Amino acid sequence: MTPEPQSSVPAGAPAPSPARPGRERHPRRGRYGARRGRHGTRRGQYGVHLFLAAVSLVFAAPLLLAVHASLRPYEETARHGYLSWPKKLSFAYYHEAYTSSGMGRHFLNTLVIAVPAVVVTLFLAAFVAFAVARLRLRGGLALLMFFTAGNLLPPQVLVTPLYVLFLRIDLPWWMSDSMSLYDSYWAVVVVNIGFQLGFCVFVLAQFMRTLPQDILEAAVVDGAGVWTRFWRITLPLCRPALAALATLEFTWIYNDFLWALVFLSDPDKLPVTSALNNLRGQFFTDHNLLAAGSILVALPTILVFLLLQRHFVAGLTLGAGKG
Amino acid sequence: MRERGAPVSQRIAGTARSAGRRPVRRFRRRDVAVVGALLGMAVLLDVVVVWGPALASVGLSFTSWDGLGDIRWVGGDNYANLVRDHPAFWPAVRHNLLWVAFLGLVATPFGLLLAVLVDRGVRFSRFYQSVLYLPVVLSLAVVGFMAQLLLGTDQGVVNTVIGDGRDPVDWLGDPRVNLWMMMLAASWRHTGYVMILYLAGLKSVDPTLKEAAALDGASERQTFFHVTLPALRPVNVVVGVITVIEALRAFDIVYAVNKGRNGLELLSVLITDNIIGEASRIGFGSAIAVVLLGFSLVFVVTFLAHEWRGAHDT
Numbered sequence: 038m039t040p041e042p043q044s045s046v047p048a049g050a051p052a053p054s055p056a057r058p059g060r061e062r063h064p065r066r067g068r069y070g071a072r073r074g075r076h077g078t079r080r081g082q083y084g085v086h087l088f089l090a091a092v093s094l095v096f097a098a099p100l101l102l103a104v105h106a107s108l109r110p111y112e113e114t115a116r117h118g119y120l121s122w123p124k125k126l127s128f129a130y131y132h133e134a135y136t137s138s139g140m141g142r143h144f145l146n147t148l149v150i151a152v153p154a155v156v157v158t159l160f161l162a163a164f165v166a167f168a169v170a171r172l173r174l175r176g177g178l179a180l181l182m183f184f185t186a187g188n189l190l191p192p193q194v195l196v197t198p199l200y201v202l203f204l205r206i207d208l209p210w211w212m213s214d215s216m217s218l219y220d221s222y223w224a225v226v227v228v229n230i231g232f233q234l235g236f237c238v239f240v241l242a243q244f245m246r247t248l249p250q251d252i253l254e255a256a257v258v259d260g261a262g263v264w265t266r267f268w269r270i271t272l273p274l275c276r277p278a279l280a281a282l283a284t285l286e287f288t289w290i291y292n293d294f295l296w297a298l299v300f301l302s303d304p305d306k307l308p309v310t311s312a313l314n315n316l317r318g319q320f321f322t323d324h325n326l327l328a329a330g331s332i333l334v335a336l337p338t339i340l341v342f343l344l345l346q347r348h349f350v351a352g353l354t355l356g357a358g359k360g
Numbered sequence: 361m362r363e364r365g366a367p368v369s370q371r372i373a374g375t376a377r378s379a380g381r382r383p384v385r386r387f388r389r390r391d392v393a394v395v396g397a398l399l400g401m402a403v404l405l406d407v408v409v410v411w412g413p414a415l416a417s418v419g420l421s422f423t424s425w426d427g428l429g430d431i432r433w434v435g436g437d438n439y440a441n442l443v444r445d446h447p448a449f450w451p452a453v454r455h456n457l458l459w460v461a462f463l464g465l466v467a468t469p470f471g472l473l474l475a476v477l478v479d480r481g482v483r484f485s486r487f488y489q490s491v492l493y494l495p496v497v498l499s500l501a502v503v504g505f506m507a508q509l510l511l512g513t514d515q516g517v518v519n520t521v522i523g524d525g526r527d528p529v530d531w532l533g534d535p536r537v538n539l540w541m542m543m544l545a546a547s548w549r550h551t552g553y554v555m556i557l558y559l560a561g562l563k564s565v566d567p568t569l570k571e572a573a574a575l576d577g578a579s580e581r582q583t584f585f586h587v588t589l590p591a592l593r594p595v596n597v598v599v600g601v602i603t604v605i606e607a608l609r610a611f612d613i614v615y616a617v618n619k620g621r622n623g624l625e626l627l628s629v630l631i632t633d634n635i636i637g638e639a640s641r642i643g644f645g646s647a648i649a650v651v652l653l654g655f656s657l658v659f660v661v662t663f664l665a666h667e668w669r670g671a672h673d674t
Contacts, residue, residue, distance in 0.1 A: 082482055085477050085480060085482050086482055086483075086484075088477065089474070089477055089478065089482070089484075089485075089488045090488075092474065092488075092492065093487075093488050093491040093492060096491055096492055096494070096495060096548065096551075096552070097491050097494065099495075099506040099509070099510055099548070100494065100495075100506075102506075102509060102510065102517060103506055103509060106509060161398065161401065161402045161405070162402075164398045164399070164402065165398075165399060165402045168395060168398075168399055172395070174395075180399075180403075183403070183406065183411075184402075184406060186660070187406050187410040187411060188410075189601065189605055189656060189660050190410060190414050190653060190656065191605070191608055191609050191628065191649070191652050191653065191656055192609065193609075193611070193627075193628045193631040193632060193635075193649050193652060194413070194414055194417050194631075194649040194650070194652060194653050195409070195410060195413040195414060195417065196413075196631070196632070196635055196636075196649075197413075197416075197417060197420060197635050197642050197645060197646055197649070198412065198413035198416035198417055198420065199409065199413050200635070200636075201427070202408075202413070227405070227409060228409055230405060230409075231405045231406055231408065231409025231410055232409060232410060234402060234405065234406055235406070235410075238402075243594075262388060262390055262391050262394070263387065263390075263391035263394050263395055264390075264391075264394050267394075288496070288497045291499070292497075292498075292499035292500065292501075292612075294499065294500070294501055294611075294612045294615070294616075295611060295612070295632070298636075299632075299636055310499045310501050310502075311501075313501060313502070313505065324508070324509055324512070327505055327509075328505075328509060331502045331505050331506065334499065334501075334502060335497070335498050335499070335502050338497035338498070338499075339494065339497055341497075342493070342494075342497045343490070346490060346493075349556065350489075350556065350559050350560045350563060351560075351563070352560075353556065353557060353560035
């Protein structure tokens with residue numbers, strides 16, 4: 038859960054002094070060391086601990102309760118309430134939640150949507166950010182505004198025209214069994230890419246502005262084309278930002294509810310977030326079953342976060358304190 | 361030298377022109393193709409998926425349409441109906457604005473506070489950071505369900521703890537309290553998100569600034585408000601925009617609890633109901649969407665104008 042701060046960050050993470058490649062390799066180690074020293078005074082430390090521990094407990098409580106509920110039979114919690122001491126614990130609800138809602142298929146649907154969407158979004162956004170921040174094209178700032186502002190529109194504003202548009206675009210049967218863009222994964226993927234592009238362009242452009250310019254100039258002198266400068270030189274330096282964005286974007290697209298609801302009509306194609314509704318009975322809902330389902334649905338995003346969290350904070354530098 | 365790979369004729373042409381327009385030489389024909397293709401693809405996608413539909417929505421809001429028949433121009437009728445006759449409209453506007461205020465005045469400052477505390481680097485701060493961020497990765501549908509688990513009338517944890525069996529509070533059904541409960545649940549997620557953004561910002565604030573302030577005898581509080589916070593200005597803008605947008609977009613969580621009825625009306629829910637509900641009043645739904653667009657533009661333009669003005673100063 039808590040990797041050591043010393044854990045190696047990929048080379049080239051932007052640091053307070055990105056100009057010297059030799060010092061870039063472990064920016065965190067140096068910074069953490071300094072921080073410890075600076076705040077070494079014990080005054081107030083216990084207060085901070087107490088406060089953070091209390092808030093963490095409150096924040097984790099709903100999740101812990103859901104886990105607790107999911108492990109207990111309904112009859113027991115119905116009689117004694119959720120806070121009672123458990124007599125019988127089992128994983129039966131997880132099995133039931135997984136099978137009775139057809140969660141396996143819906144998980145697959147979500148992956149079919151989220152993986153291409155995240156990859157394409159990051160690729161296109163990285164190139165736009167590169168063009169704006171590194172190539173210094175004329176009109177770069179306008180381009181940045183064009184993309185960033187687009188991300189700020191509420192999605193509901195876009196729903197109707199897209200719905201109508203997708204209904205009218207025909208696709209061959211091998212691309213979509215509904216023969217149109219509507220009710221196909223393509224629709225959801227394309228909309229997710231277009232809609233998330235703005236945020237990624239913004240974050241990546243801010244990040245790329247902190248990279249040293251002389252590496253690129255050296256590459257230009259060596260005759261490197263735009264593609265080489267982008268793919269071979271800039272992208273590897275952006276790994277922390279890309280990791281942070283991949284985590285965020287995967288979470289958002291995974292959790293998306295609206296686009297799938299609007300653009301997919303076949304219940305078999307719906308992503309996993311909608312599968313939870315299959316666990317609700319018409320007159321009676323077993324909350325413990327629903328709790329198990331919720332945890333199963335939340336598990337992939339939690340795993341992705343824990344795997345990538347090391348890069349998370351380093352990669353989200355939004356351009357603060359550059360000088 | 362730079363154009364080693366280019367054909368001779370082009371190189372000569374390049375040197376001939378280079379006196380006037382130097383930057384052009386940096387791009388060969390292949391480079392122009394790469395930039396054009398990839399930038400073009402991104403721009404096209406954004407136009408088709410985001411800007412085109414947004415403008416189309418504005419257009420549709422002046423028409424009457426059920427999605428199948430003819431589109432009829434009705435001028436401002438939809439807006440007039442909305443303001444005068446639609447019973448859920450004003451409650452939804454009020455709820456959305458309250459949501460903005462709550463996230464902006466409670467959840468966001470709390471996230472900043474947590475970020476500052478975690479950033480002090482006490483032991484286990486990594487652990488605290490992970491736990492506090494955890495709610496962010498949950499889907500709002502899951503959050504809505506957890507709210508039911510905690511706040512349900514009969515078996516909900518809160519009511520069990522309060523232990524008033526005779527007259528249990530219906531936290532999610534009672535229109536006087538349910539909106540507040542939803543805003544608390546939304547803040548649960550929002551706080552962690554804000555915290556992580558500020559944490560990233562705090563780590564990139566030049567530590568020598570703080571040291572200089574400390575040497576000059578500034579207290580920790582003074583240092584924070586007069587040195588650190590101003591240095592975080594770009595992050596403040598981003599967080600401000602994100603807060604407003606999240607508040608105006610709020611949809612999944614109320615939809616998961618009770619489909620946004622009975623005290624939980626929000627503009628986003630009204631739009632969805634009108635457009636994909638049975639009524640299929642697309643023109644009318646678009647008018648609500650335009651109102652929502654108006655709200656977000658007011659906030660976002662204010663923030664960005666502030667940011668630009670600040671950027672020009674430095």
